[in-house]
Amino acid sequence: MNSLKKIFGGDTRQFGMIFALIALVIFFQWQTGGKTLTSGNMMNLFNGNSYILILAIGMVLVIIAGHIDLSVGSVAAFAGIVVAIAMRDWGLPWFGGILVGLLLGALIGAWQGFWVAYVGIPAFIVTLAGMLLFRGANQFVGKSNTVPVPEGFQYIGSGYLPEVGPVTGYNNLTVLLGLLLVAFVIYNELRTRKRLARVGAEVPEMWVSLVKVGLISAAILYATYLFATGRPGTSFPIPGLILGALVVIFGFISNKTIAGRHVYAVGGNRHAAELSGVQSKKVNFMVMMNMSILAALAGMIFVGRSTASGPFDGVGWELDAIAAVFIGGAAVTGGVGTVIGSIIGGLVMAVLNNGLQLLGIGADMTQIIKGLVLLVAVAFDVYNKTQGKPSITGLLTRNFGNKSKPDLPSEVRSPDSEQSISTKEVISKS
Amino acid sequence: MENHTILEMRSITKEFPGVKALSDVSITVRAGEIHAICGENGAGKSTLMKVLSGLYPYGDYSGSIIFQGEEVQFKDIRSSEAAGIVIIHQELALIPELSIAENIFLGNEPTRFGVIDWDKVNRETLELMARVGLSEDPTTKIKDIGVGKQQLVEIAKALSKSVKLLILDEPTAALNETDSQHLLDLMSGLRSKGISCIMISHKLNEIEQIADSITIIRDGKSIETLHVKEDGVDEDRIIRGMVGRSLESRFPDHTPKLGEVFFEVRDWTVGHPSVPDRLVAKGSNFYVRRGEIVGFAGLMGAGRTELARSVFGRSYGNFKSGQIFINGKEVTLKSVPQAIEAGLAYVTEDRKSLGLNLLDDIKSTTVSANLKKITRNLVVDKDEEYRIAEEYRKSLRTKTPSVNEGVAKLSGGNQQKVVLSKWMFTDPELLILDEPTRGIDVGAKFEIYGIIQRLASQGKGVIVISSELPELLGLSDRIYTIFEGAITGEIAREDASQESLMKLMTASKKAA
Numbered sequence: 001m002n003s004l005k006k007i008f009g010g011d012t013r014q015f016g017m018i019f020a021l022i023a024l025v026i027f028f029q030w031q032t033g034g035k036t037l038t039s040g041n042m043m044n045l046f047n048g049n050s051y052i053l054i055l056a057i058g059m060v061l062v063i064i065a066g067h068i069d070l071s072v073g074s075v076a077a078f079a080g081i082v083v084a085i086a087m088r089d090w091g092l093p094w095f096g097g098i099l100v101g102l103l104l105g106a107l108i109g110a111w112q113g114f115w116v117a118y119v120g121i122p123a124f125i126v127t128l129a130g131m132l133l134f135r136g137a138n139q140f141v142g143k144s145n146t147v148p149v150p151e152g153f154q155y156i157g158s159g160y161l162p163e164v165g166p167v168t169g170y171n172n173l174t175v176l177l178g179l180l181l182v183a184f185v186i187y188n189e190l191r192t193r194k195r196l197a198r199v200g201a202e203v204p205e206m207w208v209s210l211v212k213v214g215l216i217s218a219a220i221l222y223a224t225y226l227f228a229t230g231r232p233g234t235s236f237p238i239p240g241l242i243l244g245a246l247v248v249i250f251g252f253i254s255n256k257t258i259a260g261r262h263v264y265a266v267g268g269n270r271h272a273a274e275l276s277g278v279q280s281k282k283v284n285f286m287v288m289m290n291m292s293i294l295a296a297l298a299g300m301i302f303v304g305r306s307t308a309s310g311p312f313d314g315v316g317w318e319l320d321a322i323a324a325v326f327i328g329g330a331a332v333t334g335g336v337g338t339v340i341g342s343i344i345g346g347l348v349m350a351v352l353n354n355g356l357q358l359l360g361i362g363a364d365m366t367q368i369i370k371g372l373v374l375l376v377a378v379a380f381d382v383y384n385k386t387q388g389k390p391s392i393t394g395l396l397t398r399n400f401g402n403k404s405k406p407d408l409p410s411e412v413r414s415p416d417s418e419q420s421i422s423t424k425e426v427i428s429k430s
Numbered sequence: 431m432e433n434h435t436i437l438e439m440r441s442i443t444k445e446f447p448g449v450k451a452l453s454d455v456s457i458t459v460r461a462g463e464i465h466a467i468c469g470e471n472g473a474g475k476s477t478l479m480k481v482l483s484g485l486y487p488y489g490d491y492s493g494s495i496i497f498q499g500e501e502v503q504f505k506d507i508r509s510s511e512a513a514g515i516v517i518i519h520q521e522l523a524l525i526p527e528l529s530i531a532e533n534i535f536l537g538n539e540p541t542r543f544g545v546i547d548w549d550k551v552n553r554e555t556l557e558l559m560a561r562v563g564l565s566e567d568p569t570t571k572i573k574d575i576g577v578g579k580q581q582l583v584e585i586a587k588a589l590s591k592s593v594k595l596l597i598l599d600e601p602t603a604a605l606n607e608t609d610s611q612h613l614l615d616l617m618s619g620l621r622s623k624g625i626s627c628i629m630i631s632h633k634l635n636e637i638e639q640i641a642d643s644i645t646i647i648r649d650g651k652s653i654e655t656l657h658v659k660e661d662g663v664d665e666d667r668i669i670r671g672m673v674g675r676s677l678e679s680r681f682p683d684h685t686p687k688l689g690e691v692f693f694e695v696r697d698w699t700v701g702h703p704s705v706p707d708r709l710v711a712k713g714s715n716f717y718v719r720r721g722e723i724v725g726f727a728g729l730m731g732a733g734r735t736e737l738a739r740s741v742f743g744r745s746y747g748n749f750k751s752g753q754i755f756i757n758g759k760e761v762t763l764k765s766v767p768q769a770i771e772a773g774l775a776y777v778t779e780d781r782k783s784l785g786l787n788l789l790d791d792i793k794s795t796t797v798s799a800n801l802k803k804i805t806r807n808l809v810v811d812k813d814e815e816y817r818i819a820e821e822y823r824k825s826l827r828t829k830t831p832s833v834n835e836g837v838a839k840l841s842g843g844n845q846q847k848v849v850l851s852k853w854m855f856t857d858p859e860l861l862i863l864d865e866p867t868r869g870i871d872v873g874a875k876f877e878i879y880g881i882i883q884r885l886a887s888q889g890k891g892v893i894v895i896s897s898e899l900p901e902l903l904g905l906s907d908r909i910y911t912i913f914e915g916a917i918t919g920e921i922a923r924e925d926a927s928q929e930s931l932m933k934l935m936t937a938s939k940k941a942a
Binding site: 195198199256257258261264265268269271272273274275276277279335336 | 742745765766767769770776778783784785786787788789790794798799801802805808809810812813816817852
């Protein structure tokens with residue numbers, strides 16, 4: 001156990017969720033007789049869940065800032081139908097369609113952000129209204145019909161990396177991608193060691209780094225192998241590529257930029273953030289707007305995959321995205337959560353869905369099981385927190401972001417907070 | 431006056447982790463008297479009342495409570511109310527959207543066959559309201575009547591529970607003169623009907639007017655009990671009791687090096703954020719010199735925080751009028767970022783709810799008000815963040831295993847050091863410190879004082895807002911007093927004493 005801790009960064013909570021994911025994969029691999037880890041199934045898994053995972057990226061920022069967005073499914077559907085119609089009736093090329101979709105997402109996001117940030121209506125209400133509003137708008141614009149999209153556009157939802165270069169029996173681009181990723185993992189580990197040495201912090205022993213890099217590389221190479229050896233014409237899916245790019249971008253923003261810091265600050269303590277010079281209204285506006293842009297993107301990917309936009313696209317997506325975020329360790333009260341954690345939370349749900357399907361378990365039981373998993377994951381987290389133990393769903397937070405939940409002391413009553421009540425009350429009325 | 435005792439609290443000691451809030455406090459209340467409890471902010475008055483009302487249940491404190499001749503062990507507010515002790519808090523516990531009658535009988539509704547008997551509720555409400563001199567329709571919602579009347583509703587509610595001992599915490603703090611007088615008259619009326627009262631108040635003139643005896647609490651200890659008539663007590667006598675502690679050498683040596691006036695506020699007038707006609711700052715004027723520590727003395731609710739926050743980028747209240755001059759030039763600071771940019775820093779009095787993100791760690795808190803300084807090409811430089819946090823940890827001697835720790839795990843004093851380092855990192859010209867040592871133990875206080883003096887020696891201006899007069903006297907070069915939103919005095923340190931400050935802060939008759 002100790003060596004495990006060394007490899008994964010010294011904290012049980014970090015690898016709890018990864019282990020849950022791996023255990024789940026192994027369990028289904030065993031139960032389905034090897035049908036889980038196949039090229040075709042992995043591609044399905046990515047294709048069929050990428051749009052939920054993209055929503056989870058936006059949603060985790062919204063939830064960190066202390067809000068919620070219930071409208072993402074409807075916004076996705078509305079953007080999908082507008083883009084489909086624009087391409088069919090105005091003859092827009094596929095990239096024009098994408099641009100229109102993203103712009104529409106920004107507009108919708110500005111609308112919702114305005115109500116949340118500047119009028120001060122709770123996001124729950126604003127986006128509940130948005131959920132009805134944009135669902136209705138989808139059906140009004142599309143006259144409740146299904147509108148097909150051109151082939152070029154379908155590529156973003158169901159395309160694969162193309163075959164290029166010499167015939168090797170593998171998809172060359174996928175292999176290249178995998179190798180680049182492994183190279184990056186090695187480079188990153190070396191750089192971290194150097195940095196730790198420079199600031200005078202403790203550098204882990206060499207074998208720890210070797211095992212860590214070895215395990216991660218093996219996982220990446222195995223995935224590369226799966227994706228590169230699929231049915232002819234298939235390889236690493238485009239939606240997975242988009243998702244990967246977004247994870248990198250938003251992981252970077254949330255973790256390394258001022259904007260990201262401000263989101264955590266506003267969610268952690270809005271008043272304290274404001275008194276430190278954070279413009280909380282702007283932050284709230286931006287996270288709501290960003291969410292709608294990503295919702296529009298998710299809607300377009302879904303439309304591309306299903307080759308047409310329909311009146312009931314995206315129903316219930318908001319709930320899947322929110323579930324992913326909370327399984328991934330975010331706090332309902334805001335201030336806590338990571339992009340990577342949410343992706344893993346979303347993958348847990350996706351693997352569960354996929355595995356149960358492969359086992360031939362009906363949608364009824366699947367929903368029951370998913371509901372219980374969500375409840376148990378968060379209950380476990382809450383229980384651990386009240387016990388003062390580290391929480392398991394706050395996983396990964398130390399390596400990928402520094403926003404781990406410090407365990408709040410159970411004794412929060414203290415004399416100084418009592419004495420200050422009167423003025424606090426006065427101020428909080430402002 | 432009959433002389434038998436209704437309540438005796440013996441040797442009450444109550445500890446919070448790290449702090450002894452009450453130590454060996456005893457108080458005796460005679461039947462049918464108004465007993466005032468006096469003490470500075472933080473002396474332990476409210477804690478004592480929470481012990482008495484069962485909010486801190488039996489077992490949470492040591493010592494004994496004897497009520498009407500029997501030892502009582504309250505486990506919650508319900509059990510103390512059942513015995514006839516009712517507490518009315520400073521912040522009224524009424525529900526704005528419910529009617530007067532509903533509020534009075536909340537949790538205590540008379541029923542017939544399981545259904546609320548509204549006729550009875552309204553009838554009894556009318557009787558109770560008559561007893562407190564309130565004529566309103568019982569179905570009027572609480573939010574539609576003024577604070578003064580709300581206070582009366584609270585008392586009516588207490589009467590409905592057949593109260594024997596009524597505790598009023600700062601009952602007139604939010605009331606105007608007429609309402610205050612009415613309330614005081616009502617209290618005398620209750621006294622003549624045999625109901626005893628304990629009253630916590632900062633308004634010494636009211637205490638002198640109405641109280642029969644006074645217990646003074648200082649630093650969590652009961653100092654003395656005065657009998658107003660027998661002992662011929664007046665305000666000066668009470669003040670002496672309240673501040674009587676000796677000024678030990680609790681402050682590091684410091685020789686001020688005063689420069690020119692660089693920060694000045696003129697005719698600063700600010701309205702209350704939600705009550706339209708109420709002013710929280712009334713034409714205030716003040717200035718700060720370079721290298722000067724300026725004290726703001728005032729009791730809680732006097733408007734010190736409100737004044738400071740309205741100056742700090744208008745982060746509180748409705749700005750009405752006034753000017754700010756920095757280095758002789760007028761500036762307009764409409765937002766907190768502008769104020770920070772202009773070289774202001776404000777350390778809040780309420781660390782936990784306004785000053786810190788308790789989810790955050792020390793290093794990111796340290797840089798949080800000046801992220802730009804460590805950002806290169808959009809990326810927050812985490813090595814730099816770590817280095818800076820380490821630097822402040824060492825120079826302020828923050829006690830923590832590492833700057834990666836969460837701020838929630840630190841003690842109050844160390845949290846305050848983190849907050850100070852956060853603002854020092856913005857390199858301000860003027861630091862406004864609101865109750866900088868509240869809830870901090872003595873050793874850490876000494877260190878914080880040292881930091882404040884060091885900042886002043888570097889030529890920065892410092893404003894210290896504090897309820898602790900010895901702190902202000904030991905630290906400041908000059909002190910302003912504030913009462914009800916107005917600056918009532920300006921005294922150089924050499925001329926200031928606790929008595930003179932307290933008079934200006936309480937608008938005692940002599941000062942007003």
